[in-house]
Every structure is written in C-alpha cells, then in structure tokens.
Amino acid sequence: MQMNNYIELINKKLDEFIKIEYPQEIFKSMKYTVTLPGKRLRPIMCLETCKMLGGEIENAIPTACAVEMLHAQTLIHDDLPCMDNDDYRRGKLTNHKVFGEAMAVLAGDALLTYAPQIITKYSENLSSSVMIRVLNEYFQFAGARGVIAGQVVDINSEGKFLDKDNKIINKDEAEKVLEYLHIHKTSDLFQLAMRTGAIIAGADDDKLSAVTEFAKTFGLAFQIADDILDEISTFEQMGKTMGKDKEEGKLTYVSLYGLEESKCKLTCLLSKCHDIMDKQNMSSDIFNEIIENILQRAGSNK
Amino acid sequence: MQMNNYIELINKKLDEFIKIEYPQEIFKSMKYTVTLPGKRLRPIMCLETCKMLGGEIENAIPTACAVEMLHAQTLIHDDLPCMDNDDYRRGKLTNHKVFGEAMAVLAGDALLTYAPQIITKYSENLSSSVMIRVLNEYFQFAGARGVIAGQVVDINSEGKFLDKDNKIINKDEAEKVLEYLHIHKTSDLFQLAMRTGAIIAGADDDKLSAVTEFAKTFGLAFQIADDILDEISTFEQMGKTMGKDKEEGKLTYVSLYGLEESKCKLTCLLSKCHDIMDKQNMSSDIFNEIIENILQRAGSNK
Numbered sequence: 001m002q003m004n005n006y007i008e009l010i011n012k013k014l015d016e017f018i019k020i021e022y023p024q025e026i027f028k029s030m031k032y033t034v035t036l037p038g039k040r041l042r043p044i045m046c047l048e049t050c051k052m053l054g055g056e057i058e059n060a061i062p063t064a065c066a067v068e069m070l071h072a073q074t075l076i077h078d079d080l081p082c083m084d085n086d087d088y089r090r091g092k093l094t095n096h097k098v099f100g101e102a103m104a105v106l107a108g109d110a111l112l113t114y115a116p117q118i119i120t121k122y123s124e125n126l127s128s129s130v131m132i133r134v135l136n137e138y139f140q141f142a143g144a145r146g147v148i149a150g151q152v153v154d155i156n157s158e159g160k161f162l163d164k165d166n167k168i169i170n171k172d173e174a175e176k177v178l179e180y181l182h183i184h185k186t187s188d189l190f191q192l193a194m195r196t197g198a199i200i201a202g203a204d205d206d207k208l209s210a211v212t213e214f215a216k217t218f219g220l221a222f223q224i225a226d227d228i229l230d231e232i233s234t235f236e237q238m239g240k241t242m243g244k245d246k247e248e249g250k251l252t253y254v255s256l257y258g259l260e261e262s263k264c265k266l267t268c269l270l271s272k273c274h275d276i277m278d279k280q281n282m283s284s285d286i287f288n289e290i291i292e293n294i295l296q297r298a299g300s301n302k
Numbered sequence: 303m304q305m306n307n308y309i310e311l312i313n314k315k316l317d318e319f320i321k322i323e324y325p326q327e328i329f330k331s332m333k334y335t336v337t338l339p340g341k342r343l344r345p346i347m348c349l350e351t352c353k354m355l356g357g358e359i360e361n362a363i364p365t366a367c368a369v370e371m372l373h374a375q376t377l378i379h380d381d382l383p384c385m386d387n388d389d390y391r392r393g394k395l396t397n398h399k400v401f402g403e404a405m406a407v408l409a410g411d412a413l414l415t416y417a418p419q420i421i422t423k424y425s426e427n428l429s430s431s432v433m434i435r436v437l438n439e440y441f442q443f444a445g446a447r448g449v450i451a452g453q454v455v456d457i458n459s460e461g462k463f464l465d466k467d468n469k470i471i472n473k474d475e476a477e478k479v480l481e482y483l484h485i486h487k488t489s490d491l492f493q494l495a496m497r498t499g500a501i502i503a504g505a506d507d508d509k510l511s512a513v514t515e516f517a518k519t520f521g522l523a524f525q526i527a528d529d530i531l532d533e534i535s536t537f538e539q540m541g542k543t544m545g546k547d548k549e550e551g552k553l554t555y556v557s558l559y560g561l562e563e564s565k566c567k568l569t570c571l572l573s574k575c576h577d578i579m580d581k582q583n584m585s586s587d588i589f590n591e592i593i594e595n596i597l598q599r600a601g602s603n604k
Contacts, residue, residue: 023454026446077411082403101384102457105407109379110446112414117441120434128430132422135437139419144328144412152325155404 001057003289006044011035013065017118029099029107030114034072036090041290043068046193048286049211055201062122063134063200066115067193070142073111074189076104078151112142126200134196141192150184153177162249168256178251179220186226187219210280214273218291221269224262225298227252231259266299303359305591308346313337315367319420331401331409332416336374338392343592345370348495350588351513357503364424365436365502368417369495372444375413376491378406380453414444428502436498443494452486455479464551470558480553481522488528489521512582516575520593523571526564527600529554533561568601 001009018031043064050060079086079094081101086094096104116138123131140146161174168174194211203211231254253262270291277283303311320333345366352362381388381396383403388396398406418440425433442448463476470476496513505513533556555564572593579585 021447023451023458025458026450026454030446073411077407080407082407103454105379105382105384106450106453109375109410109414110450112411113441113445116418117438117445120438120441128434131434132430136419136422139415139422143415143419144332145323148328148408148412149325151408152328152405156325156327 001047001051001286003044003286006047006286007040009061010040010043010047010064010068013061014068017062017065017069017122018114025099025103026106026110029095029103030069030072030111032098033076033089033095033107034069034111036072036092038090040068042071042189042193044286045190045215045290046197048284049194049197050201052282052284052287053198053201053203053207053211055197056125059123059125060197060200062118063196064193066118066138067189067196069111069115069118070138070147070192071189073108073115073142074147074151076108076111080104083151083155115142130199133199137192137196137199141188146188146192147184150181150186150188153181154185157181157251159249161251162255166249166255171256174251174256178253178256182220182223183216186223187216190215190219190222207280207282210276210282214276217269217272217276221266221273221294224253224266224269225294227254228259228262228266228298230254263299267295270295270299303349303353303588305346305588308349308588309342311363312342312345312349312366312370315363316370319364319367319371319424320416327401327405328408328412331397331405332371332374332413334400335378335391335397335409336371336413338374338394340392342370344373344491344495346588347492347517347592348499350586351496351499352503354584354586354589355500355503355505355509355513357499358427361425361427362499362502364420365498366495368420368440369491369498371413371417371420372440372449372494373491375410375417375444376449376453378410378413382406385453385457417444432501435501439494439498439501443490448490448494449486452483452488452490455483456487459483459553461551463553464557468551468557473558476553476558480555480558484522484525485518488525489518492517492521492524509582509584512578512584516578519571519574519578523568523575523596526555526568526571527596529556530561530564530568530600532556565601569597572597572601 014034015031018027018034020027020031046064046067047057047060051057075089076095078084079089080096087097088094094104095107099107116135119134119138120131123134126134142148144152157177161169161177163169191212194215195208198208198211230252253265257265273287273291277287316336317333320329320336322329322333348366348369349359349362353359377391378397380386381391382398389399390396396406397409401409418437421436421440422433425436428436444450446454459479463471463479465471493514496517497510500510500513532554555567559567575589575593579589
C-alpha cells in the first residue's frame with residue numbers, strides 16, 4: 001500500500017470509530033483532536049510493520065487507530081495551560097482553546113480508555129491471548145512507565161540544564177536526561193505502534209526485538225528532526241508556534257549539540273534504522289520513504 | 303470476611319500494587335490519592351459480590367484494586383482548578399495542591415492505564431476471555447459512556463436549573479438530568495465494581511442483571527446521602543469543604559427535593575436494594591451493613 005492509501009484508510013477508520021453520541025461535547029472534543037490533519041505516522045508504522053512481517057493489515061487497523069487516539073490524548077493534555085500552554089496544533093486551535101479546559105481534560109481521559117476499547121471491540125480476528133498482549137503493550141507505553149515518564153522528566157528538567165544565558169550546565173547529565181525523556185516522550189508511541197503491529201503479525205522474538213530497536217532509534221531521530229525544525233521553521237510551515245523551545249530555555253538537541261551536530265546525529269540514527277532492518281532481512285518501501293522524508297526536511301544543509 | 307478485614311486486605315494490596323519507581327514524582331502522586339484513608343466501598347463491593355455469587359475473593363483482588371485506582375483518578379481530575387477546584391479531600395490536601403497541577407493531570411492519566419494493567423498482571427487465575435470481559439467493563443464505565451459522561455453533563459448543567467435565588471427552574475428536566483448524571487458520575491463505579499465481581503465469579507445473566515440494578519440503585523442512594531451530608535455536616539466530619547454545592551448554586555437532590563423528601567427517597571432506594579437482593583436469593587451481611595450505615599448517617603431524623 002502507498003502512503004496516501006494508508007492515510008486515507010486510517011482517516012476513514014478514525015472517523016468511523018468515533019461517532020458523536022450523547023453527551024455530544026465530549027465525543028466532539030475527542031474527535032476534534034484525533035481527526036486534525038496529520039501525517040498518521042504512528043498508525044501507518046503499525047500497519048506497515050504488521051504487513052512487513054507477514055500479517056494481515058486488516059487485523060491491525062483497530063490497534064493502529066488506538067495508537068493514533070493515544071497520540072491525540074498526549075497532545076490534548078500536553079497543550080493544557082498547566083503543561084506546555086500551547087494555543088495552536090497542526091495549524092488549528094488546541095483542544096482547550098475550542099472546548100475549554102475542563103472538557104479538554106475529560107476528552108484526554110476519555111481517549112485513554114476509548115482507544116483500547118476500539119481494540120477489543122473491532123479486532124474480531126485476534127485471539128484473546130494476542131489481544132491481551134496487545135492491550136498490555138498499550139497499558140505499558142501509555143502509562144507511568146511510558147509516555148508519561150517522559151513528560152514527567154521533561155517537566156522536572158526545565159531550567160535545570162540551562163543557565164540564564166541559555167548555556168548548558170552539566171552536559172553529561174543533560175545528555176542522559178534528554179535521551180531518557182525522548183525515549184519515552186517520543187519513541188514509546190513508535191514502539192507501541194511497531195511492537196503491536198509485529199505481535200498481531202505473529203512475529204518471533206528476534207523480529208520483535210528488531211522492530212523495538214528500530215522504533216527507539218527512529219523516535220530519537222524524529223525528535224531531533226523536530227528540534228531542528230523548531231529552530232529553522234515558521235508557524236506557516238509547521239502549524240504550531242515555533243522557536244518556543246529556545247525562548248523558554250528548554251533543553252533540546254539543538255541547544256545541547258548545536259544545529260550542525262544535531263543534523264549529523266539525525267543522519268547517523270536514520271542510517272542505523274536501515275541497518276536494523278537489513279540485519280533481520282526486513283524491508284519496506286514505506287519505512288524507506290518515511291526515513292527519506294525526515295532526512296530531506298531536517299537533515300539537509302540547504 | 304468482616305468489613306475491617308476487607309479494608310485491611312485492600313489497603314495492603316493497594317500499597318503492594320503501587321511501588322515507587324523512577325521517575326518517583328509520578329508514582330508518589332498516584333499513590334498519594336489512591337492510599338488516602340477511605341471506606342474502600344467500591345473494592346469491597348467488588349470482592350463481596352464475587353464471594354456472594356460463589357467466586358474466590360482472591361481472583362477479584364486485582365480488579366477490586368483497579369476500581370479503587372479508577373475512583374482515585376476521578377477524584378484527582380475532578381478536584382483540579384479547571385473542574386471543581388477543591389483544596390481538600392478526605393481531610394488531606396488534594397493531589398494538585400501537593401504535587402502541582404501538571405503532575406496531578408499526569409497522575410490521573412497514569413492511573414487510567416495502570417489500573418487495567420494491574421488486572422492483566424496479577425489475575426493469574428482468570429482465563430483470557432474472562433479477563434477481556436472484565437477489561438471491557440472497565441473501558442466502558444471509566445470512559446466517555448461512563449463516569450465521564452456524568453461529569454460532562456454535570457459541568458453543562460451548572461447554572462441551568464437554578465435561578466439567582468437558588469430556586470429551581472424547569473423541575474421535570476432537572477430531575478431527568480440529575481438522575482442521568484448520577485447514574486454515571488456515581489453509580490457507574492459501583493456498577494463496574496459489582497459487575498466485574500460477578501463476572502469473575504462466573505455469574506449467569508440473571509444474577510448479572512440483578513447486581514447491575516442493585517449498583518445503579520445503590521449509587522443513586524449513595525449520592526443522595528452525599529448531598530444530604532453536604533447540607534448538614536461540617537468539614538471536620540467529612541474531610542472536605544462542605545456546603546459548597548449550595549454556595550455555588552449546584553443542582554443537588556437537596557436543592558431539588560428539599561431535605562425531608564431527599565431522606566424519603568434515600569430510604570426508598572435502599573429498601574429497593576434489599577428487594578433486588580431478595581428477589582434473586584442473594585444475601586450478604588456486608589451489603590446489609592453498608593446499607594444500614596448509610597441510612598444511619600444520612601437518613602435518620604435526629
């Protein structure tokens with residue numbers, strides 16, 4: 001399947017999976033952020049991993065959509081005034097700007113259980129034991145040992161590694177913390193997507209380890225690209241407020257390593273992604289395209 | 303088992319099930335609210351339903367604790383400044399007052415997936431298909447069709463049914479809305495507790511319907527008692543700010559029916575609870591004790 005077909009399929013399913021029931025406000029608020037235009041990278045990577053490892057895409061659709069719903073959940077709560085306090089996301093107003101803060105808190109809460117319910121409700125072809133394995137992956141990566149751990153360390157590290165002139169304090173420690181927080185904040189959702197895709201395909205332990213390693217590495221590369229783009233892009237290009245990291249003295253790859261070294265790291269990590277694939281004789285045009293895309297947007301020296 | 307033994311067992315298990323891992327703040331914040339002293343009514347009702355219907359208490363412990371964790375989750379988020387903005391809960395500072403707003407949002411989020419993970423991790427004796435049934439109950443009652451639906455309607459009804467002198471406007475509609483919101487805000491957690499207890503015990507459909515009906519009815523009675531106590535108690539007796547409902551012009555059973563009629567309704571609903579039990583030949587000293595307790599605290603005319 002081509003990238004566009006994947007995106008179309010996922011958008012159609014996301015729309016189907018969230019119907020506007022009573023009380024409408026909550027379902028509208030959930031659906032608003034879940035269906036914001038986006039690259040659908042995480043669900044695509046779930047479906048493509050499943051296909052690449054010999055599984056049926058069909059069987060992974062509910063799980064792929066659940067991962068995208070979880071992703072939307074993290075965006076809604078991250079954007080709240082008490083967190084990152086962002087007004088725009090993907091070029092549109094953030095959830096709490098449209099529905100109010102209380103509804104945004106509740107919409108995020110609701111998505112956290114709505115997403116796994118989609119898995120149990122629509123995955124007719126999964127055995128109960130595979131379904132429980134998939135749910136456990138979801139619980140693990142969505143929770144206090146997953147994306148939330150990253151968010152907590154992110155909050156706690158604010159102002160800790162930069163002095164008032166935005167100079168790095170304690171670089172070794174900063175490197176460790178930055179890696180930890182992005183393994184969780186960013187890589188965990190990719191790990192969830194790819195690991196569940198692999199489990200649904202019935203992958204063996206070697207393949208499962210390989211996709212885990214790929215997702216971890218890819219997630220770090222993705223975050224470095226994001227930090228580079230935050231530095232060099234405009235609101236129009238990105239659909240969210242840019243340069244905010246720098247302004248707020250936030251620790252990023254660019255503030256830690258500078259723009260050039262960040263680009264090197266990005267290239268290096270993405271090349272490692274190819275190696276991981278090759279070593280396990282896994283190949284996928286879609287993953288190649290995704291990697292190439294990131295390299296072109298953030299890695300080039302134009 | 304006696305009430306005290308139940309409480310002891312549940313407190314021990316709650317403490318065991320939440321270990322303080324890295325990053326510590328999030329686990330401390332989760333554990334803080336989960337382990338606040340409380341009556342443990344919901345987990346007790348889960349365990350007692352399981353026992354009453356012939357199941358092993360042991361098999362229901364992880365689920366009972368998951369229900370209590372979900373209950374704590376709803377308290378943490380309901381108390382947030384953007385929701386009810388409460389500073390005290392069970393005589394202690396609310397979660398965001400101790401850990402800050404961002405951590406309280408994240409602790410609530412984390413509990414939503416931590417709770418079902420406890421079910422899958424520690425329910426060794428449940429078959430995969432029973433486990434999935436239990437998880438589906440959890441997803442349903444925790445989500446946008448469960449407690450959250452109640453919270454949404456509660457928020458939307460504020461100021462809608464009371465004029466500036468606290469007189470009821472549109473009483474018929476107000477009655478319907480009040481019942482809907484408490485079926486969800488309050489009864490749903492009791493339904494979750496009792497239905498999962500029954501499912502784990504292997505109850506048939508009749509018994510499952512009966513405990514559902516019991517939980518719905520009991521939940522409404524419980525809420526009426528809460529409204530009565532809000533009207534007549536002090537902070538010292540309840541451990542949270544009292545008389546707040548009235549002050550904020552919030553629709554309650556007492557504002558809708560007055561104190562005396564509310565007490566009548568309470569007695570009537572609790573007597574219906576007994577009938578539901580009798581009709582299915584179910585009997586439990588613990589449930590009798592719980593009902594008696596509520597009657598004595600809120601139903602008497604002393």
